[in-house]
Amino acid sequence: MEGFILKKSTSLLFSGLLVSGMVLGATVTTPTTVHADDNPTTQATTNVTNNVTYYDQSGKAVLTKSVEGTKGATIDYVPDGYAISGDKAVFGDNQANISVKVTKMISVKVNYVDQNNNLVNSEVVNGGEGNTYKLTDIPAGCSWANDTEQTITLVNGKEYNVPVNKKVFNTVIFKTADNIEVGRTEIYSDKVGDVVNLNSTQVPSGYKAGTTSLTLQSDNNTQFITVTKNADAATGVVTVNDNDAQLYTIYGNAITGRTLKAKSSWKTFDTKVIKGKTYYKVATDEWVEASDVTVANSNNEAVTPFTEVVTTKNTPAHLYTKDGQAITGRALGANTPWKTANKMVLNGTTYYQVSTNEWVKGDDVTLPANNNTTSNVTPASGVVTTTNAVATLYTKDGQAITGRALRPNTPWQIANKMVLNGTTYYQVATNEWVKATNIK
Template sequence: MKKSTSLLLSGILVSGMVLGTIVTPVTVNAATQATTQADQTVTNYVTFVNADGNTVRSSQALQGTKGQKITFAPDGYTSADSSKAVFGNNGDSKTVTVAKMISVKVNYVDQNGNLVNSETVNGGEGNDYKLTNLPAGCTWNNDAEQTINLVDGKEYNVPVTKKVSNTVIFKTADETEVGRTQIFGDKAGVKVSLTDAQLPEGYTTTSKDLTLQNEGNTQFVTVTKSATDGITPIKGVVKVNVTMAHLYDKDGKTLSRSLGKNSRWQTNNKMVLNGVTYYQVSTTEWLKASDIIVEGSTNTTPDKDNNATDTTAQKPDVKAVTTKDKGMAQLYDDNGKIIESLQLGPNTPWATDLMKTLNGEKMYRVATNEWVKVSEIK
């Protein structure tokens, strides 16, 4: 605590001289920190009135910080723009002007007098309201026209400048319409790029760039269905490029099977999972792209030296097959050739999706380009 000392003189002033005695010095205790206005929480008794001075709600106790603006308003009202009331000393009475909440209709009209869009806005009667929902493809004529003063029952026509617009219709390769959008620009001939949000959900296109045509024209954009879950349909053949390539399921988990080096496999799907690319080689099995070489399109035509007779594959008469209890079950390709590097273990079940007859023997497909003879299953 700071101490200050003062000398007090008593006496009278005579001809410029002080006559009297010196009083003993006294010690005065000064406060260490002054209480500021911002630190004071006060209770004021507030009466709410409308712009005409009529009471909306009588005295109500409100707490706040001294000097802070009073923004509270009764239900159905909001603080009036003209209200400047702030919290005063504890126990003070205050009068706050409030505005009744109203709804008004706003019409946006272009330079040709055409209605572009309408909306309903809410605010306090007599208050200013800044419009922010500018219609797509339009600009404000000037900043002042963005603000309106709210009058109950009034309908507002706000002028805007509309840009040149074209309708874009999205179609698939078979001419099926899957969506529409609008594009805008300052004039015909300018380049406009479609946004992802404008494309139909679940579709993509090879190019999003368009050239704006004359006002009111329609443009057509071809789209394709987006890949689901990171899977892209493809047709091709992959060749194992490592000593043994592990197989994975659709979640990227390692399976118990592996494929030998230089073996070739048909693939129907490509998948990107957590940044890793996989190729599907059977119903539930995938190879990593890092373990293979993609060789191109599949050729399932029998070799000229292969005289195997192939009946049309059809839906199997069972959902799964199980190999015999003893010995390994040899696998064959689509043309009936032995796949040297692949066999099925004894007494193992395998899902099957097709069956056919090759060289007079019934066979079941257990993976892409992998078949097992009926004589090797139970």
């Protein structure tokens, strides 16, 4: 009914203008907007077909194509492998001949270099040759040294070194009272001595930290925080077997009238061995015997060390938490390389860790063709101390890292052990390894 009223009102208004023009002898102009029930409606736009010829930077015609659109609108179609160069053209009258200048799409490498001339990270960006490109994926823990450096002009074959200011960085290692590492995070600030407060996502899930307020030490230092298991945090999930499961007290005594239904799933909060039998805590002072249930990890996850470089595909890759939840507004740029720290299989889906609690799906990235990262790496934990000499750091490929070393006689928490070409290394940070010969 509303469409009928609009049509009728347009007709009446247009008719009235014609009559006025005839009586007064004035030039009649057709309005672009009419009103009915106080709702504005714009007349239909003009659809046209233009003959568009695309010319490269040398003036050579690349393609001539009939393109349909709205008169006055921007012509967005571009031949494969090209990008618009300069101002965009717009559709003209029907069958108009339009010229559009294009330039070839290229890929260039951008290196982010800190104030000490150390490489922080690299990425590959794509765009039209000769066009400007604004960089947005600044490495974590860095700020722009100069805002003007954010915009580059793309030149084929050129590699760009973009200066950034790297904040002071510390690694935080969480360990239990028996010296078992349960997680790591990174903290940044502008200068040594700044106080940094850890947020809830940085403390390992299921643990309480002795302190969450840290004073930043010298750049690239390592700090240790002792954590304890959170009694209120779930440590796993059990599923009752085919029959209802009896519940027990902490002393192993059956609780009259209290059972768990067959096939039901329950979060667990602790484990006890009572008179030689294992029990799982499923509620306050209520325990179920291990023989009555099937146990699964609370996140159904399997995490293994994986220090390699993965490259995103042709579209931005969304980021996820360790629980598999998508992170709003966070993604990796298309066709960009990223160092990883761990590999995780969560509910059948593979993820790679690219930063603190940020993971990318395996389906969204490609791996190095010669990847053999797991064949010579085994988990290792504990603290090692460097010898009386400075200890050079190496990548997982055994390449010495320029300007990176451990101070003499300093302790370092290790995460993995690697034997590469007969030489033993220990991992002390993400993709940073020290030779066994350089430690006590």
